[in-house]
Amino acid sequence: MIKSNPQINNLAPYQPGKPIAELARELNLNPDNIIKVASNENPLGCSALVTKAIADNMAEIARYPDGSSYELKRALAEFYQVSDAQIILGNGSNDILDLIARTFLGEGSNAVFSQYAFIVYKLVTIASGAKYIETPAVNYAHDLSTIASAIDENTKVVFLANPNNPTGSWFDHEQFATFIAKISSNVLVVLDEAYIEYVQNDNNVNAISLLNQYSNLIILRTFSKAYGLAGLRVGFALAHPAICDLLNRVRQPFNVNFLAQTAALAALHDQQFVANSANLNQRGMQQLVDGLTKLGFDCLPSKGNFIAVNFADKASSIDLALQQHGIIVRPLAGYNMPNFLRISISTKAENTQLLSALAEIV
Ligand SMILES: Cc1ncc(COP(=O)(O)O)c(C=O)c1O
Numbered sequence: 430m431i432k433s434n435p436q437i438n439n440l441a442p443y444q445p446g447k448p449i450a451e452l453a454r455e456l457n458l459n460p461d462n463i464i465k466v467a468s469n470e471n472p473l474g475c476s477a478l479v480t481k482a483i484a485d486n487m488a489e490i491a492r493y494p495d496g497s498s499y500e501l502k503r504a505l506a507e508f509y510q511v512s513d514a515q516i517i518l519g520n521g522s523n524d525i526l527d528l529i530a531r532t533f534l535g536e537g538s539n540a541v542f543s544q545y546a547f548i549v550y551k552l553v554t555i556a557s558g559a560k561y562i563e564t565p566a567v568n569y570a571h572d573l574s575t576i577a578s579a580i581d582e583n584t585k586v587v588f589l590a591n592p593n594n595p596t597g598s599w600f601d602h603e604q605f606a607t608f609i610a611k612i613s614s615n616v617l618v619v620l621d622e623a624y625i626e627y628v629q630n631d632n633n634v635n636a637i638s639l640l641n642q643y644s645n646l647i648i649l650r651t652f653s654k655a656y657g658l659a660g661l662r663v664g665f666a667l668a669h670p671a672i673c674d675l676l677n678r679v680r681q682p683f684n685v686n687f688l689a690q691t692a693a694l695a696a697l698h699d700q701q702f703v704a705n706s707a708n709l710n711q712r713g714m715q716q717l718v719d720g721l722t723k724l725g726f727d728c729l730p731s732k733g734n735f736i737a738v739n740f741a742d743k744a745s746s747i748d749l750a751l752q753q754h755g756i757i758v759r760p761l762a763g764y765n766m767p768n769f770l771r772i773s774i775s776t777k778a779e780n781t782q783l784l785s786a787l788a789e790i791v
Contacts, residue, residue: 522664570598597731
C-alpha cells in the first residue's frame with residue numbers, strides 16, 4: 430500500500446453538518462420536514478439578484494471561467510476601496526486557508542491559534558507538514574496576549590477568527606490593534622472574518638483600515654454566510670499585494686467557478702439582503718437565547734449566526750433526540766467541547782420549532 434506523507438496519519442477528516450438527505454434516509458423522514466441548523470447557513474437563502482444572474486448566465490457554463498475573476502475582483506476592490514492587487518479569491522474561504530498553509534507553512538515552521546478556534550486552521554497546518562501551537566482560551570474566547578506570547582522563531586502564521594466558530598467569541602478593534610502592533614512583520618496574521626456581517630456594534634474591528642500599515646495582515650471574508658452562497662463556494666481575502674501575489678502562484682487556475690463568480694457579483698450588489706440577514710439573525714439570537722435560558726441551558730455569548738449551548742452530559746442524547754424530531758444541529762466533540770451543541774440561528778418559525786422540540790425532549 431502506498432504511504433502518505435507521515436503528517437497525514439494524524440489528520441481526521443473535517444466533519445460537516447449532516448446533510449438533510451442523509452438524515453431523511455437514515456430515519457425514513459420526509460426531507461421537507463427536516464430543519465438543518467448545523468452549518469451556519471443563511472435561513473433567507475440568497476438574494477433574488479443572485480438567482481436571476483445565474484438563470485441569465487446558464488448558457489455560458491460550457492466555457493472555462495475567467496481565471497482572474499476580473500469583474501468580481503473589480504467590484505470587491507471598489508466596495509472595499511482597495512486595489513485589485515490586494516484581493517485574492519478562493520473556492521470558499523477554506524480554499525484560502527489552505528493556500529495560506531501551502532504558501533507559508535511547511536516542515537520546520539509552526540502556526541499559532543487558540544484552543545476552540547475554527548478547526549480548519551489545525552487541519553491545513555498539519556497537512557502542510559508544519560507544527561501547531563494551540564494557546565489556552567479564556568472563557569472559550571481567544572486570549573490575544575497569550576497568542577502573541579506563544580509566537581516563537583519558527584512561527585510563520587497566526588490564525589484568528591473574529592467572531593470565532595464554534596464559540597461565537599469576538600474581540601474589538603482596540604484589542605486587535607494592540608495585538609497586531611506586537612507581532613513581527615515576518616509572521617502572517619490571518620484575521621478570519623467569516624461572520625463579520627453579523628456583528629452589530631460600534632467598536633467592530635475595522636481591519637481594512639490597518640492594511641496599509643501592516644504588510645503581514647490578511648483579512649478573510651466569505652460569501653457563504655450573510656450572502657447565502659455556501660453551496661457555490663466563494664471566499665476572498667484582502668492583503669498586501671505581495672501576499673496576494675505569492676498566494677496567486679499556488680492557487681489553482683480556475684478555483685472560483687463561473688456560476689460562483691456570477692452569483693457573488695450579483696450578491697455584492699444587494700447589501701439590503703445582507704442587512705436583512707443580519708437583522709433577522711439578531712432577532713433570532715435573542716429568541717433562542719431567551720428560550721434556551723428559560724429551559725435552563727447556558728449559551729456562550731455569540732456575535733455569529735450560531736450559538737454554542739451547554740447541555741452538560743446530555744449533549745449526545747439531545748442531539749439524537751433532536752434528529753428524531755427532524756432537527757439537525759452540530760455536535761462539538763471534535764472541538765473537545767463534548768457537552769456543547771452548536772445551533773445556527775434560523776427564522777422565527779424554525780427557532781420556535783427547535784425550542785418546542787427541546788422542551789418536549791427535556
Ligand atoms: C470561521 C470560519 N472561517 C471560514 C469558514 C469557511 O467558510 P467557506 O469556506 O464556506 O467560505 C467557516 C465556515 O464555517 C468558518 O466558520
